[in-house]
Amino acid sequence: xxxxxxxxxxxxxxxxxxxxxxxxxxxxxxxxxxxxxxxxxxxxxxxxxxxxxxxxxxxxxxxxxxxxxxxxxxxxxxxxxxxxxxxxxxxxxxxxxxxxxxxxxxxxxxxxxxxxxxxxxxxxxxxxxxxxxxxxxxxxxxxxxxxxxxxxxxxxxxxxxxxxxxxxxxxxx
Amino acid sequence: xxxxxxxxxxxxxxxxxxxxxxxxxxxxxxxxxxxxxxxxxxxxxxxxxxxxxxxxxxxxxxxxxxxxxxxxxxxxxxxxxxxxxxxxxxxxxxxxxxxxxxxxxxxxxxxxxxxxxxxxxxxxxxxxxxxxxxxxxxxxxxxxxxxxxxxxxxxxxxxxxxxxxxxxxxxxxxxxxxxxxxxxxxxxxxxxxxxxxxxxxxxxxxxxxxxxxxxxxxxxxxxxxxxxxxxxxxxxxxxxxxxxxxxxxxxxxxxxxxxxxxxxxxxxxxxxxx
Numbered sequence: 001x002x003x004x005x006x007x008x009x010x011x012x013x014x015x016x017x018x019x020x021x022x023x024x025x026x027x028x029x030x031x032x033x034x035x036x037x038x039x040x041x042x043x044x045x046x047x048x049x050x051x052x053x054x055x056x057x058x059x060x061x062x063x064x065x066x067x068x069x070x071x072x073x074x075x076x077x078x079x080x081x082x083x084x085x086x087x088x089x090x091x092x093x094x095x096x097x098x099x100x101x102x103x104x105x106x107x108x109x110x111x112x113x114x115x116x117x118x119x120x121x122x123x124x125x126x127x128x129x130x131x132x133x134x135x136x137x138x139x140x141x142x143x144x145x146x147x148x149x150x151x152x153x154x155x156x157x158x159x160x161x162x163x164x165x166x167x168x169x170x171x172x173x
Numbered sequence: 174x175x176x177x178x179x180x181x182x183x184x185x186x187x188x189x190x191x192x193x194x195x196x197x198x199x200x201x202x203x204x205x206x207x208x209x210x211x212x213x214x215x216x217x218x219x220x221x222x223x224x225x226x227x228x229x230x231x232x233x234x235x236x237x238x239x240x241x242x243x244x245x246x247x248x249x250x251x252x253x254x255x256x257x258x259x260x261x262x263x264x265x266x267x268x269x270x271x272x273x274x275x276x277x278x279x280x281x282x283x284x285x286x287x288x289x290x291x292x293x294x295x296x297x298x299x300x301x302x303x304x305x306x307x308x309x310x311x312x313x314x315x316x317x318x319x320x321x322x323x324x325x326x327x328x329x330x331x332x333x334x335x336x337x338x339x340x341x342x343x344x345x346x347x348x349x350x351x352x353x354x355x356x357x358x359x360x361x362x363x364x365x366x367x368x369x370x371x372x373x374x375x376x377x378x379x380x381x382x383x384x385x386x387x388x389x390x391x392x393x394x395x396x397x398x399x400x401x402x403x404x405x406x407x408x409x410x411x412x413x414x415x416x417x418x419x420x421x422x423x424x425x426x427x428x429x430x431x432x433x434x435x436x437x438x439x440x441x442x443x444x445x446x447x
């Protein structure tokens with residue numbers, strides 16, 4: 001029987017108990033999970049809801065690559081990442097990452113690596129709908145307004161909330 | 174009477190091969206120049222050095238051999254003016270791949286036979302371009318004197334004479350090709366723009382700006398970068414390519430990859446998963 005994919009996209013609510021069950025192994029003494037939740041505010045605006053859009057075939061492929069990298073780098077055997085697409089409300093789980101291994105250290109490290117890389121590399125986009133009636137594609141609106149600003153901000157050490165950092169790993173032309 | 178002269182007596186030293194034989198779209202430069210002349214002059218000749226007289230490429234054309242060796246282009250023009258003193262000459266270098274019928278016709282239409290010559294100004298430096306020009310019979314004496322005075326440069330000769338100078342009709346038409354690099358570049362530019370069927374996918378902000386998630390189109394764009402530049406205005410795409418990544422057939426790709434028939438190109442705005 002085929003293994004379920006390590007990285008998956010979901011149009012319905014993620015179910016942590018089911019995901020966690022897939023990582024429970026007799027040889028594992030540690031399990032670390034990260035859940036990314038939809039927050040009710042961002043950059044001074046009240047957020048009402050979100051939409052996630054993915055370039056599915058490439059997102060799954062890139063997600064899979066990230067998980068394999070984590071496996072090799074940290075020597076962990078069991079890992080999973082599930083990401084939502086579609087419409088999400090406040091409090092919904094947007095992304096779930098779980099790692100289990102013999103010891104806790106590599107679980108923490110691998111989990112952190114996976115979520116950081118997923119945010120920067122996987123072709124998934126987030127549109128926020130604000131209380132003001134506005135909406136915006138996170139990380140895109142700055143580029144559209146002023147393509148250079150992002151770099152200036154980074155050089156100036158401007159700090160962004162981690163969930164909305166602008167440090168994309170784009171290949172520049 | 175107007176005769177045509179193709180200057181093919183050079184040494185092609187920088188090209189390391191005979192420039193007259195360089196091909197564009199299956200025709201040699203020499204053939205192209207003679208074809209351009211054919212309907213515009215009464216007779217065409219190829220200007221050669223004495224040692225090129227039996228050269229296979231040149232031998233089956235009407236030839237005019239330099240009177241004095243190693244004078245460069247002005248020697249070829251001088252020889253023509255002496256061979257047929259009553260005739261004016263439409264002179265073409267054989268290394269002008271961008272020369273068009275329109276540029277030649279414009280030159281002919283503006284020709285003033287009362288002047289010594291009619292030529293274009295260079296789009297680079299404004300000096301006369303002697304290698305796509307009409308030399309009137311009255312040029313013979315001044316050219317002889319110019320050569321006798323030990324001078325060679327036909328541009329300076331025209332600049333110092335009573336030549337009619339025209340503004341360029343097409344900026345690139347008189348660019349010549351002297352090196353293998355220039356030849357490669359000219360070939361690329363002259364390649365008939367092959368149009369490919371491509372599928373384009375837009376995501377997130379770009380999808381909203383384009384008003385569509387995908388489209389199929391025929392495009393002459395050779396790379397994703399060219400394709401994006403083509404679509405940027407047509408679809409009102411507000412992001413610079415520097416801010417994007419590109420995917421070709423569902424895998425990350427390079428902006429300068431050569432596209433193939435049937436490729437799917439996706440433009441990816443800055444991502445924001447998690």
